[in-house]
Amino acid sequence: MAAKLKYDSVKVGDEIPKFVVEGVSRPDFVRYAGASGDFVPLHYDQTFVEAAGIPTVFAQGMFTAGLLSKALTDWVGIGNVRQFKVRFATRVWPGDTVTCTGKVTNKLEKDGEKLIEGDLVVVNQKGEPAIRGSFRAAAG
Amino acid sequence: MANKIVTDEVLKQIGKMGEPRTYEVERGAIRRFAEAIGDPNPLFNDEQRARETRFGGVIAPPTFCRSMGSPIPDVKLPALGDSFRGLDGGSDWEYFHPIRPGDRITAQTRLVDLKESEGRLGPMVFITMETTYTNQFGQLCVTQRSTAIRY
Numbered sequence: 046m047a048a049k050l051k052y053d054s055v056k057v058g059d060e061i062p063k064f065v066v067e068g069v070s071r072p073d074f075v076r077y078a079g080a081s082g083d084f085v086p087l088h089y090d091q092t093f094v095e096a097a098g099i100p101t102v103f104a105q106g107m108f109t110a111g112l113l114s115k116a117l118t119d120w121v122g123i124g125n126v127r128q129f130k131v132r133f134a135t136r137v138w139p140g141d142t143v144t145c146t147g148k149v150t151n152k153l154e155k156d157g158e159k160l161i162e163g164d165l166v167v168v169n170q171k172g173e174p175a176i177r178g179s180f181r182a183a184a185g
Numbered sequence: 186m187a188n189k190i191v192t193d194e195v196l197k198q199i200g201k202m203g204e205p206r207t208y209e210v211e212r213g214a215i216r217r218f219a220e221a222i223g224d225p226n227p228l229f230n231d232e233q234r235a236r237e238t239r240f241g242g243v244i245a246p247p248t249f250c251r252s253m254g255s256p257i258p259d260v261k262l263p264a265l266g267d268s269f270r271g272l273d274g275g276s277d278w279e280y281f282h283p284i285r286p287g288d289r290i291t292a293q294t295r296l297v298d299l300k301e302s303e304g305r306l307g308p309m310v311f312i313t314m315e316t317t318y319t320n321q322f323g324q325l326c327v328t329q330r331s332t333a334i335r336y
Contacts, residue, residue, distance in 0.1 A: 066223060073221075080214070080221035081252045106273055107251055111222030114247045123228050124240055124283055126247045132275035 050121050052152065052159040052184035061147040061163070064116035069104060071139050077108040104137035109175055113167050116145035121182035127160065128181040134174045142170040147180070159184050189308050190264040191301040198296055201258035205293040208253045212286040215245050218252055244283035250318045250327045251276075255292035260299070260312055265335060274311060274332035282326045289321040297330070309336040 074088045086093040088105050110131045117126060137143060147165035154160065165178035188195075219229035224246060227234040235243045262269070284290060298313035311332055318327040 064223075073223075077221040080218045082254060083251075106275075107248060108222070110276075111218075111224075111246070111248050115222055115224040115226075118224070118226070118247065123226065123246070124238070124244055126280055128277065128279050129247050130275070130277040133273055 050125070050161065050182070050184040052161070055149055055152065055161055055184060057149050057152065059149045061116060061120045061149075061165070064112065064119065064145040065142065066112055066145075067142045068140050069108075069137060069143060071102060074102060074104055074108060074139075077105055077111070081105070081107060083107065101139060103139075104141075106131070106133045106176070109137050109143060109167055110178075112143060113145045113165055113176055113178060117147070117165065117180055117182070121161070121180075121184070125183045126180060127183055129178065130180070131165075131176050131178040133176060135169065137167075137169065137175050143175060144168050147178075150179075188301045190262050190310050191299050192264070195262060196299060198258075198260060199299060201260075201296045203256040203258045203294040205291050206253070206255040207289055207291045210245065210253075210284060210286055210288045210290055212243065214252065215243060215249060215286060218249050219246055222246060222248070240283055240285075243286055245285070247278065247280065249284060250278070250290075250292070250316075250329060253290055253292045253318065255294045255316060257294050257314060258296050260296060262310055262335065265310065269335045272334040272336075274334045276329055276331040278330075279328045280326070281328075282320065282324045284318070284320070284326050288326075290326065291319050292316055293319075304336060306336050309334055 078084055083105055088102050094102050145167045147163050149161055149163040151162040160181055161184050162181045166174055167176040168174055216230040294314050294316040297315045300311040302309055313332045316329040319325050
């Protein structure tokens with residue numbers, strides 16, 4: 046839930062509570078395709094991906110980025126995200142367990158707003174990063 | 186070293202705009218998007234709970250804007266030929282105003298940068314597009330910068 050973050054109680058190095066999704070699935074990718082309007086067939090059409098020489102469908106990068114954004118908004122509160130950045134690394138496959146987390150790297154005040162900055166990461170069950178990212182969020 | 190693909194002529198395309206596209210934000214679209222990213226937070230789907238927040242109602246999750254695509258300006262890279270490969274290099278977002286159910290959001294995408302670098306697989310081009318999401322009051326809600334890689 047959107048517990049409002051207290052600027053003074055946050056320290057550089059604090060970790061964002063983990064959001065773990067066990068066994069992401071093809072239906073998850075299809076649901077994301079429908080909700081986002083991203084119908085790139087690499088993410089749900091097995092015949093298409095095999096023809097492209099890829100063993101199976103894989104998650105939309107933005108599906109995984111969405112899971113990461115949930116970990117972030119659970120911690121900083123919805124509506125407090127000022128910046129969000131993602132870079133895609135390894136693909137996420139059906140059955141993978143992904144863990145979304147992050148760490149506070151900086152605290153600053155700008156234009157009268159108290160802000161927290163940090164790094165974000167999504168790793169698979171082997172510890173390989175699927176996404177590296179960062180954020181800036183307002184804190185009360 | 187002179188660029189092979191991103192020549193002075195190619196760089197003239199920077200600033201090209203795609204056609205704007207306007208969306209009416211449906212309450213159900215926000216709820217379904219939140220479900221699709223595994224987020225059961227009632228602030229995305231429970232109007233009563235959402236009214237108690239300082240936003241006074243439901244607002245969209247951070248990456249919801251991605252569901253409101255707008256046509257991407259065509260980038261011509263003649264030296265790359267027709268059989269290039271592509272990768273999604275990632276995105277950055279900046280948030281200024283929340284997106285709410287009932288908003289009419291206009292998305293428009295502009296080519297803001299073209300860069301070439303020598304990769305392991307030969308020359309690579311980094312294409313950066315910026316999309317602005319503006320509401321019916323003319324308030325800029327979100328800017329998105331996305332980088333695509335062609336090689």
